[in-house]
Amino acid sequence: MYDRKVVYLTLICFLGLFAFMVIGADAAPKPVKITDLKAADKSPYEIGEGLKKDVKYYIDRDYTVVEMPADLVGIQWIMTGNDQKKSTGASFVTFSVDRPAIIWIAYDSRGNAKKGGTPPDWLKKDYELTSGTLKVTDGNMDTFNLWKSKKPVNGKVVIPGNAEKPAAGFGSNYIVLVEAGASTAVSPKTKLSTAWSRIKSVK
Template sequence: RDTTIRRLPVMLCGMRLLQLSSQADEVTAEDFVSFTLDAPARVWVAYAGSATRIPEWLRTFTPEEADIDLADEWWGGKVQKLYSREYPAGRVVLGGNRAFGALGRCDPQYLVLIEG
């Protein structure tokens, strides 16, 4: 299904974007996606603003005072709250959308942006 970013904070413009499969928004794994950073970077996650509780793995990130507006062909307009965390160079592992601790409406799938 199609998901479109309707509003993106200026501070995120130009960052690398990892858009994960919308089919994976029910994944409960603690090690759902991984990637390697060649240098230290800040990793941003845009997670469902409709969730009543974020997953444990995302609680190691700092909540930010900004969000992303999405248009999803199934769910309509959605707000994704932003979280960020500094990582050293090396492997980064992120959990699933519905990993332990997640409660409420956790759709659509989160987005990952890489600064640096």
């Protein structure tokens, strides 16, 4: 009886450790191959490989990230420029992805209704405002709100200008975060169920 309890306790501890490892691994954003990046005004936007604390996020400013959601740490992003904060047009930033991808728009929090601003129509139409934020060293703005695409995008990604109507209240340009869509990954729940089944099958 004692030996059986020890075995069960060992298995439970193993499962807990495995769960921690699985969930931790899945928490990191999945990479996507990004190609053909272009800005309508020919600005030399760049593809950032891993956004995290202390990383510079614009090509033309030295502002850095102070705090961001843990599950987005290390995400790829489009390093835009703040000089294009007044950009307009239905197709200002374009690029291609090699698989279904979730697109995040980090938009100046001053352009949010809670701060008396108004986001552009395209942002409200194709993205949903989340509770996540990106805190930065730009003291005037302080925080980006994170908007998530309502569905994964595959192939060419088209993002309109920061100042498209009826945008108001903003003072900084957006940046774009990119990760593989949920359909490309196995959920932690599925992995844990499989692992538990294997453990129970051990005689």
